[in-house]
Amino acid sequence: MSKTFQRTLITSALPYANGPVHIGHLAGVYIPADIYARYLRLKGEEVLFIGGSDEHGVPIALKAKAEGISPQEIVDRYHYIIKKSFEDFGITFDIYSRTTSAIHYKTASDFFRKLYDKGEFIEKTSEQYYDEEAKQFLADRYITGECPHCANKNAYGDQCEACGTSLTPLDLIDPKSAISGSVPVLKETKHWYLPLDKHEAWLKKWILEDHKEWKSNVYGQCKSWLDMGLQPRAVSRDLDWGIPIPVEGGEGKVLYVWFDAPIGYISNTIEHSPDDWEKWWKDESSRMIHFIGKDNIVFHCIVFPAMLKADGTYILPENVPANEFLNLEGDKISTSRNWAVWLHEYLEDFPEKQDVLRYVLTANAPETKDNDFTWKDFQARNNNELVAVFGNFVNRALVLTHKYFEGKVPARGALNDYDRATLDEFKRIRQDLEDCLNQFRFRDALKEAMNLARIGNKYLADTEPWKLAKTDMERTAAILNISLQIAANLAIAFEPFLPFSSEKLKRIINKKDLNWNGLGSIDLLGADHQLNQPELLFEKIEDEMIEKQIQKLQDTKKANNQNPN
RNA sequence: CGCGGAGUGGAGCAGUUGGUAGCUCGCCAGGCUCAUAACCUGGAGGCCGUGGGUUCGAGUCCUUCCUCCGCAACCA
Numbered sequence: 001m002s003k004t005f006q007r008t009l010i011t012s013a014l015p016y017a018n019g020p021v022h023i024g025h026l027a028g029v030y031i032p033a034d035i036y037a038r039y040l041r042l043k044g045e046e047v048l049f050i051g052g053s054d055e056h057g058v059p060i061a062l063k064a065k066a067e068g069i070s071p072q073e074i075v076d077r078y079h080y081i082i083k084k085s086f087e088d089f090g091i092t093f094d095i096y097s098r099t100t101s102a103i104h105y106k107t108a109s110d111f112f113r114k115l116y117d118k119g120e121f122i123e124k125t126s127e128q129y130y131d132e133e134a135k136q137f138l139a140d141r142y143i144t145g146e147c148p149h150c151a152n153k154n155a156y157g158d159q160c161e162a163c164g165t166s167l168t169p170l171d172l173i174d175p176k177s178a179i180s181g182s183v184p185v186l187k188e189t190k191h192w193y194l195p196l197d198k199h200e201a202w203l204k205k206w207i208l209e210d211h212k213e214w215k216s217n218v219y220g221q222c223k224s225w226l227d228m229g230l231q232p233r234a235v236s237r238d239l240d241w242g243i244p245i246p247v248e249g250g251e252g253k254v255l256y257v258w259f260d261a262p263i264g265y266i267s268n269t270i271e272h273s274p275d276d277w278e279k280w281w282k283d284e285s286s287r288m289i290h291f292i293g294k295d296n297i298v299f300h301c302i303v304f305p306a307m308l309k310a311d312g313t314y315i316l317p318e319n320v321p322a323n324e325f326l327n328l329e330g331d332k333i334s335t336s337r338n339w340a341v342w343l344h345e346y347l348e349d350f351p352e353k354q355d356v357l358r359y360v361l362t363a364n365a366p367e368t369k370d371n372d373f374t375w376k377d378f379q380a381r382n383n384n385e386l387v388a389v390f391g392n393f394v395n396r397a398l399v400l401t402h403k404y405f406e407g408k409v410p411a412r413g414a415l416n417d418y419d420r421a422t423l424d425e426f427k428r429i430r431q432d433l434e435d436c437l438n439q440f441r442f443r444d445a446l447k448e449a450m451n452l453a454r455i456g457n458k459y460l461a462d463t464e465p466w467k468l469a470k471t472d473m474e475r476t477a478a479i480l481n482i483s484l485q486i487a488a489n490l491a492i493a494f495e496p497f498l499p500f501s502s503e504k505l506k507r508i509i510n511k512k513d514l515n516w517n518g519l520g521s522i523d524l525l526g527a528d529h530q531l532n533q534p535e536l537l538f539e540k541i542e543d544e545m546i547e548k549q550i551q552k553l554q555d556t557k558k559a560n561n562q563n564p565n
Numbered sequence: 566c567g568c569g570g571a572g573u574g575g576a577g578c579a580g581u582u583g584g585u586a587g588c589u590c591g592c593c594a595g596g597c598u599c600a601u602a603a604c605c606u607g608g609a610g611g612c613c614g615u616g617g618g619u620u621c622g623a624g625u626c627c628u629u630c631c632u633c634c635g636c637a638a639c640c641a
Contacts, residue, residue, distance in 0.1 A: 016641055057641055128639085139639045157639085169639090196638090217570050221636070224568040231638060257641050294570080294635060303638095324570075325634070332634090363589085368578085369571040370634050377577075377590085384590060388603055396600045403599075443578080447589075461597070461605040469599090536601060 005287035005318075007046035009280045010037050011265045013292040014054035014099065017078040018063055021085050022340035023373055024293075024333045027361035028323040032442050033291035034091045035362065038496040039437050041092075042516040048280055050268045051086065052097040053079045057257035058139050061241040062179065065134075071241045075100060085343040089354050090499045095272040099260060104267035108260050109246045111311065112235075116247050120310040121192040122232055129157075129169050129184035131177040137238035138169070138177055138184055145172030189238055190249060194259075196230035199306040203230070206316065207301060215440070217368070218322050221297045233303060235259040262304040287318045294322050321440035324366040328373050329553055338556050341373070341549075349549065355498040356382050356538070362497055365443045375553075379546045382538065385450060391537035393456040394490065394505060397483040398534035404469050409484055410477035411527035419482055422459050423522060426452055426486065430520040433493060442497075449493040456486040484509065484531075488524035492516060501537055508532050 012033040015021055021030075030051075037049040055075035064071040079098050086096060097104070115121060129138045140157035157169035169175060177184050207214070207222045214222075235256045236245050242254025254260075269277045280286050290300045300320050308314035327333065333340050346357060360381045364371050401407060415423075429452050436445035465479040487505070492514050495502040506512055510532050511525060518524050 014641085018641095054641060058639090059641075137639090141640055191639095217635090220569040222569090224636075225638090228568070228637085233638060237639075256639085261641065296641080297569095298636075298638085299641080327634090364577065371577080374576090380576095380590065383601095384603095387601060392600055392603050396604080398600095400599050447578095450589085457600095457604055460599075464597080464599085466599040467597095534600095538601085540601065540603095 006283075006285040007048070007280065007287070008040055009269070009286055009288045010040075010047060010049045011288070011290050012049075012051050012093075013290075013296055014052050014261050014264050015082055016057070016059070017053040017055045017075040017082065017098070018060050019078060019335045020081045020342050020344060022333060022335075022342050023328070023346075023357070023361060024326045024340070026089065026343065026357070027326045027365055027371075027373070028293040029291050030086065030089075030091050031358055031361055032321065032323065032365065032440065035442050035445075035496045036289070036291070036437070036440070037092055038499065039516070042492070042495060044515070044517075047094075048269065048272065049092060049094050050265050050272075051091070051093040051095070052099065052264050052268050053082055054257065054261045054264065055079065055098055055100045056242040056254070056260055058142070058237075058239060058241075061239060062142075064241075065179075072100065081344060088347055089343060089358065092499075095268050097264075097268045097271050099264045099267075101267065101271065103271050104260075104264055105243055107267040107270060108243050108255060108263040111263050111266070111307070112243075112255060112259070113246050115194075115307070115310050116192070118310070118312075120194070121235070122195050123190060124193055124232075124234075125188055125190045127186045128189055128238075129175065129177075130187040131180055131182060131184050133180040133182040134177065136179075136240075137187070137189060138179070139237075140169055142178040143169045143172060143175050143184060144178050145175040191234045191236045191253070192245070193232035194235050194303070194306060194310070195232045196302065196306055197232060199309060200226065200230045202309065203302060203305065206305070211319070214319060215321055215367075217294060217324065218297055218301065218320055221294075222301045225298055225302055230302070258299050258303065259307070262299065262307070281314050284315060286315060288315060290317050290320045292320065292322045294324050297322050319440070324368065325370045326361070326364075326366050326373055327370060329375070329550075330372060337560050339553075339560075349545070350541075352500075355501045356386065356541075358498060359386055359446070362442055362446045367441065367443055375546045375549045379541050379543075382541050386538040387540055389450060389457065390453040390490065390494070390501075393453045393460070394487050394508070394537055395534055396460055397456070397480065397487050398508065398531060400465055401480050401484060401531060402534065404465075404473070404476060405480065407531045407533070409525045409527055409529040409531065410481050412481040412522075413474055413478045415478065415482075418462070419478065422455060422482070426455050426489065427520040429455075429493075433519075437496070446497050449490070449497060452486065452490055452493055456483060456490070459483065459486070481525075481527075482522065484525050485522040488514065489519060489521070492519045504535070505537060508535055508537075 010033055013029050015025055037047055040047045053075065060071050060074055064074045083096050086093065129143055131138050143157035145155060155172060157172060175184055204226050208226065236253045237256050238252065239254050243260050244250060245253045245255065266281060269280050292300050305316050308316060328339060328341060331339055360378050363381055429448050433445055433448040436448060460483060463479045465476045469476045488509055488511060491502050491505040506514060509525065510530060514524060
């Protein structure tokens with residue numbers, strides 16, 4: 001329960017490199033992971049934060065075919081866009097690599113080989129649909145045909161969307177390949193399976209008994225799978241894009257992307273720390289946390305742990321704080337329908353406003369259920385919270401100090417009861433903030449940080465130093481000293497969430513070396529410390545900027561309605 | 566048919582082991598004027614998705630049904 005760990009390995013889901021990244025990716029996975037990584041680093045803990053592009057799999061192979069270029073060209077295109085978006089938004093990966101790297105090929109290949117040699121797989125031969133024109137086996141969803149239940153002509157091989165019945169490709173009447181349109185034929189093929197059923201007993205104990213603290217969506221999903229009973233799961237595919245199966249009989253077959261992708265976490269660690277990567281993965285004093293979206297729960301909580309256990313030398317994740325999904329203006333985010341706010345486009349329209357998006361996505365993070373992102377909410381949170389509460393307080397404290405004390409931190413002198421009550425309150429916030437962060441409740445944590453600014457505003461309103469300055473400079477000095485200490489505390493408290501603004505605030509108060517241990521202190525800024533000129537931390541976002549974004553989405557919707565597919 | 570998550574004032578969310586329904590934003594009124602018309606105080610506004618049950622007492626436990634999201638093992 002209260003195990004202590006020496007270091008923390010933070011992984012974030014590998015984004016699939018068939019498109020750029022959007023706000024849903026950021027809100028669900030990368031911002032929470034980055035907040036957590038920054039928080040631990042600020043506390044002085046040893047952290048490794050891993051990311052990378054997931055570049056194999058059928059959709060990329062098909063997209064390449066459709067565009068008449070190689071899969072490698074597709075993933076090269078998106079990998080660099082994705083990588084740059086993360087850098088631009090201040091996601092502080094220690095390494096952001098990719099699953100087409102040489103080291104990953106070797107790592108994944110060796111991983112498979114070891115499990116193969118240990119006898120951890122079973123082999124099965126089955127009949128599957130094969131497209132003779134495209135010369136490839138077809139995944140269920142790439143076969144269409146008539147639904148045997150409702151006669152819908154466009155049912156998929158896994159499900160009929162018209163009546164909701166789940167199907168297998170063999171159920172379809174008049175099956176057709178979605179790739180070439182030809183009629184597929186059944187053909188025998190051999191695959192390797194990870195027998196999850198053999199791992200069921202320890203998985204049950206490990207999750208259902210030892211990890212009751214996992215989020216309810218994660219725990220519930222795992223329980224559901226475990227109660228249903230696990231089945232062997234294929235870890236190879238008939239495909240020419242991926243990591244070749246490194247054993248006899250594996251010709252023309254590759255690792256299933258879901259086998260290959262999580263190994264990417266390991267490869268990236270090796271790439272980052274070739275000499276001591278094992279301490280992160282094989283030492284019981286290391287803690288591993290997977291940040292993912294809800295669609296990945298089963299892979300990170302059941303399949304990947306089973307793979308690690310099958311190998312036998314790895315530690316298992318300590319927690320898997322999966323988020324739900326973010327919708328956009330009431331509709332599901334969709335790459336194919338272009339219904340998204342793309343990160344690279346956001347920065348063109350809102351340059352330097354990374355923190356505004358980071359703030360809004362954290363304040364409205366889909367932690368317990370799907371949430372909706374709207375541009376009106378984005379504007380309101382910026383104008384009413386960042387500008388009015390946080391930015392305004394800092395500005396007030398700075399302007400007053402420049403006005404009465406030439407920008408030098410005045411000496412504090414004695415505290416009165418009201419000062420002490422205020423300080424007690426803002427010391428309490430540190431504890432609340434840490435409690436929230438430790439439980440991966442980032443939305444609440446951010447609210448606590450904002451409460452610190454609220455305390456500051458209330459303190460100024462109640463003590464009215466602009467009035468006292470006419471009669472009692474000593475008291476005015478004490479009040480401004482405390483206000484400035486609160487401002488310095490804000491720079492620390494917000495650093496995990498709004499790193500760019502925190503940097504700016506530190507520049508304004510002319511104080512670089514602040515760390516988490518200083519949070520709650522009223523001695524961060526010494527008497528006579530010279531402050532810089534006040535600058536606005538955030539600026540208002542006007543209606544026209546927002547209307548432009550809403551218009552852009554309406555245009556997308558109109559275009560989609562004209563070309564429905 | 567199934568499994569998991571969610572359904573709380575206009576919006577977004579909290580509600581710990583059942584005991585007078587809270588927070589942020591918006592709205593209304595007042596105060597202040599140092600501050601980016603920002604800030605502070607007060608107020609209005611809720612049959613806690615639906616029907617039933619357990620209990621002295623249920624947002625909280627049991628159950629019926631409805632809605633949304635995800636999963637359902639070859640969608641990464």
